Amino acid sequence: MTHHCDEFTRASLMRRAVAEAGKGLPAVEPGMPLPAGTGLDRRTFVSRAAGLALTVYGGSAALPGLLDDGIARAAEAARGKRVLVSVFLPGGADSLSVLAPVGDPRYRRLRPGLALKPGDGPVLHGDGRLHWHPSLAPFAQLHRQGKLSVMPAIGYAHPDQSHFTSRHYWEVGALDVHESTGWLGRLLDVVGDSDNALQGLSLDGSLQPALATARVPVATLASPAEYSFGSHHVWDVVNELMEDAIGDLGALSRSKDPVLAHASRTAAQSHRLKGELARFVGKDGKAKYGSKAEYPENDFSNRLAGLAAMLDAGFPIRAAALSGPGDYDTHADQAGPLADGLKAVADGLAAFQQDLERRGIAGRVLTLVWSEFGRRAEQNASNGTDHGAAGTAFLIGTKARGGTIGEFPGLKRLDRDGNLRATVDFRSVYASLLEQWFDVDAGRVLPDARKLRRVRLVGS
Amino acid sequence: MTIPVYSGPFGTAQAERLLWRAGFGPRQGEDARLARRGLEGAVTSLAYPTQGDRLVGRHPVDGKGHRLSPTDRFGHDHLWWLDRMVRTSRPLVERMTLVWHDWFATSNGMVGSQRLMIRQNLLFRRIGLGSFPGLAMRVTSNPAMLVYLNGLNSSKEAPNENYARELMELFTLGAGNGYSERDVREQARALTGWTADYRNGVGFVRFRYRRERHDDAMKAVFGKAGPWNWKSAVRLCVEHPKHPGFFVRKLWDYFVPVPPDAGTQAGLERLYVSSGREIRPVVASILKHPLLYEGPRMAKPPVVYTAGMLRVLGDRISTEDWVWLNILSGQLLFYPPNVSGWNDSRWLDTSTFRARWHVAGRVLRKHALHPERSRKLDIPADPEKLVNRALEFWGNPPISDETRGVLTRFATKTMAAAVADEGRQRTFPPMALNGLRHLVAASPELQTA
Numbered sequence: 039m040t041h042h043c044d045e046f047t048r049a050s051l052m053r054r055a056v057a058e059a060g061k062g063l064p065a066v067e068p069g070m071p072l073p074a075g076t077g078l079d080r081r082t083f084v085s086r087a088a089g090l091a092l093t094v095y096g097g098s099a100a101l102p103g104l105l106d107d108g109i110a111r112a113a114e115a116a117r118g119k120r121v122l123v124s125v126f127l128p129g130g131a132d133s134l135s136v137l138a139p140v141g142d143p144r145y146r147r148l149r150p151g152l153a154l155k156p157g158d159g160p161v162l163h164g165d166g167r168l169h170w171h172p173s174l175a176p177f178a179q180l181h182r183q184g185k186l187s188v189m190p191a192i193g194y195a196h197p198d199q200s201h202f203t204s205r206h207y208w209e210v211g212a213l214d215v216h217e218s219t220g221w222l223g224r225l226l227d228v229v230g231d232s233d234n235a236l237q238g239l240s241l242d243g244s245l246q247p248a249l250a251t252a253r254v255p256v257a258t259l260a261s262p263a264e265y266s267f268g269s270h271h272v273w274d275v276v277n278e279l280m281e282d283a284i285g286d287l288g289a290l291s292r293s294k295d296p297v298l299a300h301a302s303r304t305a306a307q308s309h310r311l312k313g314e315l316a317r318f319v320g321k322d323g324k325a326k327y328g329s330k331a332e333y334p335e336n337d338f339s340n341r342l343a344g345l346a347a348m349l350d351a352g353f354p355i356r357a358a359a360l361s362g363p364g365d366y367d368t369h370a371d372q373a374g375p376l377a378d379g380l381k382a383v384a385d386g387l388a389a390f391q392q393d394l395e396r397r398g399i400a401g402r403v404l405t406l407v408w409s410e411f412g413r414r415a416e417q418n419a420s421n422g423t424d425h426g427a428a429g430t431a432f433l434i435g436t437k438a439r440g441g442t443i444g445e446f447p448g449l450k451r452l453d454r455d456g457n458l459r460a461t462v463d464f465r466s467v468y469a470s471l472l473e474q475w476f477d478v479d480a481g482r483v484l485p486d487a488r489k490l491r492r493v494r495l496v497g498s
Numbered sequence: 499m500t501i502p503v504y505s506g507p508f509g510t511a512q513a514e515r516l517l518w519r520a521g522f523g524p525r526q527g528e529d530a531r532l533a534r535r536g537l538e539g540a541v542t543s544l545a546y547p548t549q550g551d552r553l554v555g556r557h558p559v560d561g562k563g564h565r566l567s568p569t570d571r572f573g574h575d576h577l578w579w580l581d582r583m584v585r586t587s588r589p590l591v592e593r594m595t596l597v598w599h600d601w602f603a604t605s606n607g608m609v610g611s612q613r614l615m616i617r618q619n620l621l622f623r624r625i626g627l628g629s630f631p632g633l634a635m636r637v638t639s640n641p642a643m644l645v646y647l648n649g650l651n652s653s654k655e656a657p658n659e660n661y662a663r664e665l666m667e668l669f670t671l672g673a674g675n676g677y678s679e680r681d682v683r684e685q686a687r688a689l690t691g692w693t694a695d696y697r698n699g700v701g702f703v704r705f706r707y708r709r710e711r712h713d714d715a716m717k718a719v720f721g722k723a724g725p726w727n728w729k730s731a732v733r734l735c736v737e738h739p740k741h742p743g744f745f746v747r748k749l750w751d752y753f754v755p756v757p758p759d760a761g762t763q764a765g766l767e768r769l770y771v772s773s774g775r776e777i778r779p780v781v782a783s784i785l786k787h788p789l790l791y792e793g794p795r796m797a798k799p800p801v802v803y804t805a806g807m808l809r810v811l812g813d814r815i816s817t818e819d820w821v822w823l824n825i826l827s828g829q830l831l832f833y834p835p836n837v838s839g840w841n842d843s844r845w846l847d848t849s850t851f852r853a854r855w856h857v858a859g860r861v862l863r864k865h866a867l868h869p870e871r872s873r874k875l876d877i878p879a880d881p882e883k884l885v886n887r888a889l890e891f892w893g894n895p896p897i898s899d900e901t902r903g904v905l906t907r908f909a910t911k912t913m914a915a916a917v918a919d920e921g922r923q924r925t926f927p928p929m930a931l932n933g934l935r936h937l938v939a940a941s942p943e944l945q946t947a
Contacts, residue, residue: 267855269936271866272929275915280933283908284855289900290942297755297795301846301942308851 115231116354120475123345123405124222124248124359127383129367130201132423133412133430133458135376137168137190137446144449151421152373162188168446173381176388177432184440185391187495189431189467191447193460197411197427201367205410209247211468212485221468222357223251224483225476230254230356237356241341246359265315266323267308285309318347330396331389338363339386346393349403362386366409370420383407391434404435404475404496408464415452427457431467437475439497443467466491501765504788508537511896512791518798518947519753520544520785521589523806525554526893537786544590545627545782553585558815566815569613573821575606576831579619580824581815583805591623594781596801597752598622599831600839602637602669604646606832611701614642615832627778630745630770631736634670638732641694641705647837649692650702654713662686664837665735672748676740677720684717685734688726736775742767746780751842753784755796762787795946797845800827803854807861807939810893819860826853846945858939865891865935867928877927879916881909884927888934892944901941905934 138154139145146153154169160178162168168190170178180186194213198204207213211221219227222238230237231254238249238256249256267281288306293299320326325340327347333339341360349355363386364379387405394400412429428447444462453459469480469487474496480487506512513533517524521544524532532540558566558581560574568578579595586592599622606615618640625633637643643661644650652658662685666677691712694705707728717726719734726734735741746766750758758766766780773779784790798806801824808815824830828850834840846854867875878884885905889897912930916922938944 265852267852269859269866269933270863271869272933272936273869273925276912276926276929276933279908279911279915280937283904283933283937284940286904286907287901287937287941289904290898293898293942295794297797297946298942301797301945304846304848304851304945305940305942308848308855311848 116234116237116356117352118402119354119356121349121355121403122222122357122471122475123403124246124357125362125383125387125405125407126205126246126248126359127362127364127366127379127407127409128205129365129409130204130411130413130425131366131380131409131429132368132372132376133190133426133428134415134423135372136171136174136380136430137162137188138171139167139446139449140169141167142449148416148449150417152417152423162442164442165190165446167448171377171380173377174384176384177434180388180391180434181440184497185434185436185438187433187438187440187443189433189443189462191412191428191444191458191461192408192431192464192467193411193428194463194465195460197453197457197460199411199425199427199455201410201425206247208408208410208464209250211248211465211483214485218250219252220246220248220250221483222248222359223256225472225478226256226357227251227253228478228482229476231354234354236354239345239355239358241345241358241360242337246361249357249359265312266319267312281309281312317351318344329389329393331393333389333393334382334385336363336382336386338382339389342386342390343393346390346397346399349394349399350397362407368413368422369418369424370422372422387434395436400436402437404433404438404471406467406471407432407434412458415449415456415458427453427455428460431464433467433471433495437496439494443493443495462493463490466493467495470495501762501769501783502788503786504537504791506788506791508540509533512537513540514896515791515947516540516544516785517589518802518806519790519796521593522583522586522802522809523947524893525809525812529893541782541785544785545778547588547591549587551591551623552587553582554587555585555812556814557581561817561819563816568616573818575612575616576821576824577815577818578616579831580801580805580808580820583801584808584813584815590781591627594626594777595619595622596799597749598626598633600752600834601748602643603834603837603839604642605834605836606642609642609645611642611645612832614645614702618642619832627781628776630775630777631732633777634665634736635729635732637669638665638689638728639692639707641702644692644694644705645702649689650694650705652686652690652692653711654687654690657683657686657690657713659683659686662689662731665689665731668838670732670735670744671738671740672744675744676738681719684719684726685731687713687715687717688719688731689728691728742770742775745775746770749777749780750784753781754787754789754793756789756793758787758789762789797842797946799840799842799845800824800829800850800854800857801831803827803945804857804861807858807892811861811865813861813864817860820857823853823857823860826850827857828853851940854945855936855940858936862932862935862939866932869925869928872928873924875928877931879913879923879927881906881913881930884909884930884934887931888938891935892938895938895944897938897941897943901943904941905937908937909934 135154140154140156154171156169159170159172160175162170163182177186181188194207203215206215209220210217226238235257237254238251240246240249267284268277269280272280285306288302290298290302291306293302318326325344327343329343329346333343345358363382365375366379368376391400394403408431409429411426413423413426417423447459447461451459465484469484469490470492472478472480472483510529510533514524514529517529517532535543558577560566566574566578568575583592604618606612609615621636621640625636647661647664648658649661659682663682665685667673671677691707691709693708693711694702697703712727714725716723719726720738722734724730746763766783769783770780804820804824828845829840878887885902889895909930912926916926
């Protein structure tokens with residue numbers, strides 16, 4: 039069993055409870071910065087509009103009807119455009135387990151109960167000091183193939199050890215507790231459409247704060263396979279006739295009463311939508327994505343499989359975000375849960391990458407994997423680790439440059455809290471992605487972009 | 499100038515609409531009973547209830563049959579309140595509680611304490627038809643609100659403007675309506691002084707006003723100078739000349755979806771002021787207004803839609819499913835999306851339509867007729883009769899010819915598919931009736947009122 043710090047557990051339970059049901063912004067703890075997207079707070083209303091089983095956030099033109107047209111137009115315009123997928127590992131993943139300096143005696147001294155041994159996992163290609171966590175073998179292979187870039191010590195100066203504050207910085211792309219839009223949201227405000235809610239797609243039920251926009255709509259998508267209209271004790275042909283009758287409830291669409299007409303149109307639209315999503319649903323009612331890779335059986339992988347299918351089907355998605363499986367706030371007995379979480383992440387993303395490649399769309403998708411911070415170099419007395427500073431991030435895709443970005447700083451010179459020092463700033467990575475992947479001047483999205491160093495992330 | 503009063507026929511259809519707007523729809527036969535009282539008597543019975551807060555029917559339980567823990571368990575707060583909507587004998591009091599939850603929207607996402615949220619809810623229920631200044635005063639010093647809009651963080655040294663701004667913008671005056679940014683800053687100073695202790699595992703406790711945290715120097719609010727404190731801050735707002743207009747219009751919008759004409763607006767403002775800023779007489783006048791009966795329909799908010807179905811069937815709360823189903827429908831009680839409350843023009847879309855379909859399905863599940871085991875129930879095979887049975891099930895709600903046509907066609911096609919098939923002739927009538935009940939619940943008429 040994993041022991042979390044209290045603040046993390048309560049908020050994450052709340053987040054999960056709301057996310058499970060498919061709707062809602064993350065909860066905020068008193069005294070913590072507001073997650074981006076809560077900034078849609080007073081003036082831009084969180085709205086729900088017609089569309090693909092979507093909850094739409096913000097955007098002025100997110101009106102029923104208009105939205106469908108907007109998505110259709112955007113699908114044309116977005117054909118072949120580049121996509122970024124953001125995968126967040128919640129809780130602060132332990133970078134010294136993700137990539138372990140197994141040969142360093144300091145490491146064994148700092149981690150008497152947790153140190154990985156040489157031979158546990160593959161060696162990091164190009165830096166023999168570091169060994170992969172055994173669960174990350176699929177990442178090691180992608181790295182050797184040049185399809186995965188490693189950032190072994192990523193963070194920012196004067197690191198904040200609050201989950202909320204640090205995650206907030208990463209989500210908004212600035213060290214600013216007051217910023218209320220996400221960095222991907224601001225990108226979409228620049229390159230996006232005022233009536234295509236699919237451009238920013240949150241895949242796990244609640245709006246991922248990085249996608250919070252100021253201007254254009256973004257959406258959360260319940261699984262296409264869940265968009266169904268059954269009824270207890272209504273079977274076979276009667277069920278089919280009943281579903282058709284739902285569409286027929288559109289008979290009042292032209293009623294003089296505007297609200298009655300709207301309710302009637304909604305019934306008709308819902309019936310039509312179910313028809314459109316039917317291509318993702320098998321006869322057995324389960325998801326049918328035509329995946330070209332074997333995904334593991336879990337929610338994370340199902341969402342990735344659905345995302346690959348939607349991209350392949352031409353849905354106009356520019357940025358997608360979701361949380362990875364596992365809880366990384368490993369204050370006690372971390373070895374088992376950490377191994378399970380990392381395995382689910384790596385297996386799912388490796389399948390996703392293979393699926394994209396076999397569908398022939400891998401050239402336009404990059405996936406960024408990140409966590410709000412790493413953990414303390416020295417383990418604690420409960421065979422766990424406390425909040426640290428620099429963490430690990432990965433960029434995956436056939437167009438990723440590969441290799442290592444930023445040096446592993448070693449354990450000799452930790453910061454004054456005993457944490458790993460960052461050798462690359464996450465905002466440099468954002469700025470470089472904006473310019474090299476989206477061809478957008480980073481200054482239009484990130485504050486003080488001029489001062490941020492650029493790193494080469496996208497290969498030719 | 500007098501406020502117009504509806505003078506058309508007051509039958510079951512009018513009573514039914516009144517019960518949905520001022521409550522959670524009729525119990526079986528309640529609309530007909532209310533219609534017999536006539537408009538005046540019907541509105542009086544709602545606005546001036548003579549009996550106490552009696553809850554009719556069996557008390558709520560969770561999915562395992564255990565009592566609810568509304569102050570502790572996630573979602574049980576939602577179930578606890580939903581149960582009151584289902585079983586109340588004073589529907590307007592309960593509906594006004596929902597109005598105030600939206601008007602003074604406070605989210606437990608920020609407050610983090612079901613105990614404090616329920617305490618605020620009890621306040622709305624207790625004084626929600628009384629004096630508005632009294633209500634605004636109690637809300638201003640209410641613990642959940644003090645947490646939600648940063649009243650606790652606000653001291654003489656660092657006044658926080660959050661509550662001051664919303665007090666004027668959303669609660670009493672309207673955006674930019676008779677106040678300036680300077681007034682926001684001055685009101686923020688007036689509102690300083692509240693504090694509480696944070697106890698790990700419990701949350702905020704010991705809410706209190708401490709004079710040494712309060713800024714007792716002179717302030718100028720709306721051009722009036724004085725050593726204003728939190729009580730004066732509220733008083734200055736509710737006595738502001740722009741307040742009655744804002745109050746009347748905001749309250750009106752909860753009950754009628756089209757704006758009042760100028761005469762009605764002016765009449766209601768005068769009524770509000772002459773009654774000593776009482777809520778009850780203004781609500782009663784709105785409930786008698788012709789536009790409530792002759793104007794367009796309104797979408798039922800998700801909790802009203804849900805509670806209404808359970809209410810007409812006399813069903814109790816006995817599952818936690820209402821929590822996630824109502825989240826999917828867009829309304830988790832105690833978690834409004836922001837301080838301006840829910841957006842009442844956005845209840846129905848393809849996503850929430852699906853959720854509401856499943857809400858109705860969850861209500862219907864325990865009533866569903868088993869296709870193989872319903873022989874003795876004498877279910878008709880005639881399509882018209884099947885449609886009538888489905889409408890009776892829901893208490894005969896008024897329904898358009900078009901929708902009746904849709905239902906009849908479905909029943910006709912279903913029975914046509916059973917011709918020359920003995921098995922189907924036995925199983926299709928109960929299945930058709932199950933489907934018809936569900937389609938009635940999903941019809942435009944039942945999504946709105």
